[in-house]
Amino acid sequence: MSNNYLSIKQASEILGVSTLTLRNWDKNGKFPATRHPINNYRVYKIDDLKKFMESFGQKQQNTTISKAQAKKLIVTHLND
Template sequence: MPKKFLTVNDVARLLGVSPLTVRNWDAKGKLVAYRNPVNNYRIYKTEDVEGLLKQIEESKGLARVAVAPEPALQPTLVLEPEPAPQLPRKLEITVEE
């Protein structure tokens, strides 16, 4: 029988986020927390977490569509480097006597 309620750590593991992120979602109202009557810890309904997971997966799909890659640009003109002009070298020889 599946669990009806999940702890902060359970939710974090299931969604692949940190426990702090789960608590932030709770504070922002993205996920409703209930309190364990014994220890007053946050607990979350399994169906609420599954709903949030579905929203996350759908938003990832939309993000992939919105950021569809554009075809790679092809160069139209390629410049070949020209050799630098050579300066004549002056050779100086000194003879010591």
């Protein structure tokens, strides 16, 4: 395959997750892999990896805190 693809190990190192996590994400559709035509190994398109990282970053920025976290912040603030 061309240089536009990464192995599962390379993709896992870039994302900071294990190869097992990437396999699970592929199985459940969270981040599907492309299969190498000769050996059927999972490979990842660089463009797909970039898009996934961008969408993951946006989700992280939009995350809200839980009620328990909010209560802890209020208690900490009141105690200060």
